[in-house]
Amino acid sequence: MRRLPSLPNPSAASTSTPDVVAELGRILSTRRWNKGRAYKRLAPSITAAHVADLFRASTGGGPLDHATALAFFEWVARRPGFRHTAASHAALLQLLLLRRARANYEKLVVSMIKCSDSPEDMRTSVDAIEALRRTGGARLALSPKCYNFALRSLSQYGMTENMGKVYSLLVQDGLLPDTVTYNTMIKAYCKEGCLTMAHRYFQLLRESGMEPDTFTCNSLVMGYCRAGDLRNACWLLLMMPLMGCRRNEYSYTILIQGLCEARRIWEAIVLLLMMKQDGCSPNLHTYTILIRGLCKEGKIRDARFLLDEMPRKGVVPSVWTYNAMVDGYCKSGEVKDALEIKQLMERNGCAPDDWTYNSLIHGLCDGKTDEAEELFNSAIVRGFKPTVVTFTNLINGYCKSERIDDALRVKNMMSLSKCKLDLQAYGMLVNSLIKKDRLNEAKETLKEISANGFVPNVVIYTSIIDGYCKSGKVDAALEIFKLMECEGCHPNAWTYNSLIYGLIQDQKHQKAMTLLTKMQEDGIPAGVITYTTLIQGQCSKHDFDNAFRLFDMMERNGLTPDEQAYNVLTDALCKSGRTEEAYSFLTRKGVALTKVTYTSLIDGFSKQGNTDIAATLIEKMVSHGCKPDSYTYSVLLHALCRQKKLQEALPILDQMNLQGVKCNIVAYTILIDEMIKEGKHDHAKKMFNEMISSGHKPSAHTYTVFINSYCKEGRLEDAEKLIVEMESEGVPPDVVTYNIFIDGCVHMGYIDRAFSTLKHMMDVSCEPDYCTYSILLKHFLKSSLVSVQYVDTSGLWNVIELDTVWKLLERMVNHGLNPTKVTYSSIIAGFCKATRLGEACELLDYMCGKGLSPKEEIYTMLIKCCCDTKLFKKALLFVSNMIECGFEPQLESYKYLIVGLCDEGDFDKAESLFSDLLGMDYNHDEVAWQVLNDGLLKAGYVDICSQLLSTMENKHYHINSETYAMVTKNIHEAAGSMxxxxxxxxxxxxxxxxxxxxxxxxxxxxxxxxxxxxxxxxxxxxxxxxxxxxxxxxxxxxxxxxxxxxxxxxxxxxxxxxxxxxxxxxxxxxxxxxxxxxxxxxxxxxxxxxxxxxxxxxxxxxxxxxxxxxxx
The missing domain is CATH 2.70.150.10 (Calcium-transporting ATPase, cytoplasmic transduction domain A)
Known part of the structure; x- marks a missing residue:
């Protein structure tokens, strides 16, 4: 006997237990198997998977005969709680076919299809029908009714490919498809939007001598709507009567749904009126579709009219109808009306479902999160099962209200409900934590995201990077950036702009320029924000040539500088005493001056002593409709006070009042400072009280003005009381305040008090700076030269010895203070400024011996000092050490080295060092500008500068055309003047x-x-x-x-x-x-x-x- 092709094994078979199947086979091999104790004991554990495995085993030559198998199949089906599957049916059919047994195969096929609960089950059924067709032939042919039942079942799952197979089997059996067959096929393909196949079966229907009916036309209307062909859908609806097909409510509802989905809501309303005239009554589905469509278009009142009409027409709204109205009200911000709909549906006996509650909670979370949580809790009592959407809405609501702790509480609730957060919820939490400066928690949340199997997206990574950068923790931001790239998440413009901003704020301009190169290599064009931030960085170090180069580069790249870009350049030029140049630049560019621009210019002219021009600018500002604010007047006040013109400054306060401008804290502090300097303490105190009564809280600078005065007068107790008052008022003293007080203590001989203040300063995370340690060393220098009547400390770092430094460090330890990297960096900086390399290196070795690694700034200062003292080999050694420690040497360091080597005549070494530099990750524009233009060219090495520029070209190191043009122009000019x-x-x-x-x-x-x-x-x-x-x-x-x-x-x-x-x-x-x-x-x-x-x-x-x- 030939073996039949095996049917596919369903996944359910994997749950079968071999012991149960073997035991069941032994029981069924006995007579009266259903009467024995063994079967009764085993029966509760038998599943459909066991039955399928048993029949498959018998198909392979097992002892079970077909009669027993069929009897057992029918007997076990009657047992309570047992249900056959498509797999158990398929296995029985295979067994029966193998044994050529007589049975009602069609009945088994129908039963198998009824037991099919998934597409996989239906595939098993189709394969079984194909096997039956191959083996039984015409003898076991199925009826058209059976085939139609199979087609309808397949259409429920959209399995058009399998439907084609079944249709082919029907035709191969010599059976004639009927209207039901064709309608089923047409509807299935129309559901999929496949009109080509639908038209093919429609044509077959006509060729068979049959006429389409209403069902056929409705299916085609639906197909046209799914395919977006509303014109043909409308045409077919109009033509139905002429085709002998009566239109019914389904015909209209299908087209109304298509029009609503296409946002042609008014045409849908017209169709509703036409429907009524055609004698068709809208049903529940018709009303629900229209109400949902009107709500999506914001036509809430019209939707409510239809809802109220439904009971009058005898149509009872369903939960979906009410949900459409609730959703519409919530999205329109009318949450109160949405809650009324909930009450209405409850009065009408329609219980709100999860969708209802989720919509209401989402609506309430927009400003009424507490009410949303109350509704959430009451819904839980009624059996509501919250989903990730529910929790995400609550988290979003609390995050919007800046109640991050409540958001985290909801997150914990979510974990207890065994509901995992999604990436959107995590993103909200991370963003809110960063806004509250809770960066460590944000970073831990990032780890939690990865631990839960999610991949953080660019928004989450960039939010954390942006937070770190704005908090001055740019190194931590760079770590996140590296992690981001390792995880395959590509940064965007926001990522780069945040990092560049952070680096500029941290005075790491070189790394910022390197990021610009990387940004461009990643195919992300630098925008106005990027260039403006970089320009601000160059301005902060007074490199205006480079700033203008970047400005021109921005324009050459087709970008239009915005107000901020002009203001950054203008303000920096004015603060550097180049106000006329700033004004000329703005005039040349034809820029309309804003309040900020005027204020910068007024500040610049005022500081240069041109207060008359400043006053004229204020008048011009007013005449141009640009009202000066308190900061504009503050700069004028500051200039007058610097010129000791307090009596001219005070009337400006009256002018401000006339203009309706309130005096700000800056203006008050300027006047108080000048009054104290002129010895008018009573006036200063009166002005201070006036400032408090006007609602202004004193700043650290305001307090420092008084503290400085007290210290100069030797009133340390009063100064210390004021520091305590500052802290109690929530105004933390800054490093300037502490330095003034420490200097006062040292001047009065209260050294222990000075060190106690230093300890307090470090305890409150206010890092001492170069000035702090200079003040303390000045004292030790004076004390070591006590026999000398006059000690000139203006050149402190030229005369101080290392013994004095050791005393300072020892005194710090005695007061419980461990010298930090900043301590050593400050002192090394002093020695480097005085070109005392030996002392600086000795202190460096001592620092390293204490287990402290030098900071990047220390290496940079030492390299500069080596170049100043012509010790280039030692400078190169520091460069190597710096690279080994993971630091990137400053381009300025390379500039000093290359120029210094040229000064020594070692051009080969200079060229070699430049070649090494090109192989590193520096911005090539910056290399050309800083090393060649600012270094070699300004030092007079025109020829070597031109040669190295050619080296860059020959090695294909890209330089921006603007930079190249400026450098070559400077080379020409320098050469022409040589x-x-x-x-x-x-x-x-x-x-x-x-x-x-x-x-x-x-x-x-x-x-x-x-x-x-x-x-x-x-x-x-x-x-x-x-x-x-x-x-x-x-x-x-x-x-x-x-x-x-x-x-x-x-x-x-x-x-x-x-x-x-x-x-x-x-x-x-x-x-x-x-x-x-x-x-x-x-x-x-x-x-x-x-x-x-x-x-x-x-x-x-x-x-x-x-x-x-x-x-x-």
């Missing part, structure tokens, strides 16, 4: 200076030259073979072939061709050897040396002609 031009005017002069010339050319690849017609060919051949770029000024001869690299000139080639007409030559144009530069300046890139030049070939040919000329 003296000592190398002039080769005669053979004697060249031979006499050849050794120096050759040494220069071997080091420098760009030489400014001028020639006359007398020059030795051999010498020039050796000389120009080493050149890559040559700079030619007016009336210079060109001895090589090349092309214009930069600049433009008017040249003549009369010596070569006899043509006297001047030629214009610009970038890219060829220049033959022998040409003469008549006017202009250009850099020529050498393509052929003197030996191969056009002029030399002419000279050689002439010489050969003379030699070959016959003698007379």
């Amino acid at each position: 003296e000592g031009t190398l002039t080769m005017s005669s053979e004697v002069q060249i031979l006499a200076t050849w050794n120096d010339c050759l040494e220069t050319i071997s080091r420098q690849r760009t030489v400014r030259v001028a020639f006359d017609q007398h020059y030795p060919k051999t010498c020039l051949s050796r000389c120009f073979a080493t050149l890559k770029l040559m700079l030619f000024t007016t009336e210079s001869a060109v001895p090589v072939d090349g092309e214009v690299y930069q600049g433009s000139s008017t040249v003549t080639i009369e010596h070569l061709t006899g043509e006297t007409k001047p030629l214009e030559r610009t970038v890219g144009d060829a220049i033959p050897g022998g040409a003469r530069n008549l006017e202009g300046m250009m850099i020529v890139k050498v393509t052929k040396s003197w030996e191969d030049s056009t002029l030399n070939r002419i000279v050689q040919l002439t010489a050969e002609g003379q030699l070959n000329k016959p003698k007379l």
Whole structure:
């Protein structure tokens, strides 16, 4: 007997227990198996999976006969709690087919389909039907009714592919599909939006001599709607009567739903009216669809009208109808009306479901989170099962209200409910924690996200990075950034802008510029915010050339600088005493001045003593409709007080009142400070009281003004009381306040008190600075020179010895203070400023011996000190140590080193160091600008600067066109102004200076030259073979072939061709050897040396002609 193809094993079989199946097989092999004790004992544990395994085992040659199998199948089905599956049916069919048993196969197939509860079960059923068809042939053919039942069941799961198989089996059996068959097929394909197949079966229906009915047309209308073809859907609805198909409520409802989904709500309303005229009454589904559609369009009143109409038309709203209204009210912000709908549905006997409660909670969480939680708790009592959406809404509500602890409480509730947070909820929590400066908790939440199997997205990572950067913890932000990249999460513009901002605030401008390079490499274009932040960084270190370079780069990249960009540059220029330049810049750009811009200009002119111009600017500001604020007047007050014009400053307060501008804390503090300086303490106290009564809280600076006065007068008790008052008022003293008080203590000889203040200062996380330690060392210096009547401490770091430093450190330890990295950094900085490298290095070794690793700033200061003292090898050693410690040396350090090596004549080492620098992760624009432009060029090394710029080009290190243009322009200008031009005017002069010339050319690849017609060919051949770029000024001869690299000139080639007409030559144009530069300046890139030049070939040919000329 041939083996039948096996049917697929269902997943349920994996739950079968071999022992149960084996025992069941033994029991069924006995007579009266259903009467024995063994079966009764085993029966409760038998499942459909066991039955399927038993039948499959018998199919493979087991002892169970088909009659017993069929009897057992029917008997076990009657047992309470037992239910057959598609798999158990399929296994029985396979067994019966194998044994060629007589049975009602169609009944078994129908039963199998009824037991199919999933697409997988239906696939099992289809495979069983195919096996039955292959094995039984016409003898076991199924009826059309059975096939139609199978098709309808498959259509419930959208299994159109399997439906096609069943349809093919029906046709192969010689059966004729009926209207039910075709309608089932058409509806299934229409549900999927596959109109091509639906039309094919429609055509088959017509070809079979049958006519479409209302069901057919309704299916096609639905198909057109699903495919978005509302025009044909409407046309078919209108044509139905002409096709002999009566329209019913389903016909209209299907099209109404399509129109609503397409947001054509008013056409749907028109269809509703047409429906009533057609004698069709809207049903529950019709009303619900329309109400939902109106609510989505914000037509809440119209939706409510339909809801109220439903009972009058005899239609009882369902929970879905009410939910549509609740959702509509909540999304419109009318939560009160939504709650009324909930009460209405409860009065009408319709219990709210989970959707109702979730919608209401979501609505209440927008400002009424407490009420939302009350509803949540009452819903729980009524059997409401909250989901992740419910908890997320509550968390979002509390986060919006800045009640992060309540949000975390809901998160814990969620965990107890065994409901996991999703990424959205985590993102809300992280964002709220960061807003509250709870960064450590945010970082722990990030770990929890990963632990729960989620991958944090760019928003979550960037929120944490942004929080760290705004809190001044940029190193922690960079760690998160690295983690982000390791996890495969790509940063966006917000990520980079946050990091660049943090680095600039931390004075790490170089790393910020490196990030700009990385940002561009990642394909993220830098925006106005990016450039503005970088410009602000350059302004903070007074590098205005670089700031303007970045500003021009921003414009060249097609970006329009905003108000903030102009204000940053303007304010920095004004604070640096370059107010006229700032004003000229704004005028040139045609920028409309704002309140902030006016204030910066007024501040700048005021500090320069031009208070009259400042006052004029205020008048201009008012005339242009830009009202000055308290900060605008504050800068004018500050300038007058600096000029000791207090009597002129005080009337400005009256002017402010007339303008309706309230005096701010800054203005009050300026006036109080000046009153105290002029000895008018009573007036100052009165002004202070006036400030308090006007509702202003004194700032740390306000208190410090009084503390400084008390310390100068020796009133330390009063100063200390004021510090205590500051802390009690929630105004923490800053480092300036503490330094003033410590200086007062030291001046009065209260050293222990000074160190106690230092300890308190460190205990409250106020880090002492360079000035703090300088004040204390000044005392120790004076005490060590007690026999000297006068001690000049202005040059403290030039005279102080290490013994004094050891005393300071020992005294700190005695007071329970452990010197920190900042302590050592401050003292090393002092020694480095005085170029006392030995003492600085000794202190560094001592620091390392204490287990403290030097900070990046320490290395930078030591490298600078080494360069200042010409100890370049030691500087290079510090650079290596710095890199080994994971620090990135400052470009400024490389600038000092490369310029210093050039000063020493070690050009090869300078070039080698520059090449090493290019291989590191620096912004190449910054390298070109800081090292070449600000370093070598300003030090006068024009030629080596040009050579290294060529090195960058040859190695394909990209430089922004704006930067390149500015650097090359500066090279041209510097070269044009250089003296000592190398002039080769005669053979004697060249031979006499050849050794120096050759040494220069071997080091420098760009030489400014001028020639006359007398020059030795051999010498020039050796000389120009080493050149890559040559700079030619007016009336210079060109001895090589090349092309214009930069600049433009008017040249003549009369010596070569006899043509006297001047030629214009610009970038890219060829220049033959022998040409003469008549006017202009250009850099020529050498393509052929003197030996191969056009002029030399002419000279050689002439010489050969003379030699070959016959003698007379």
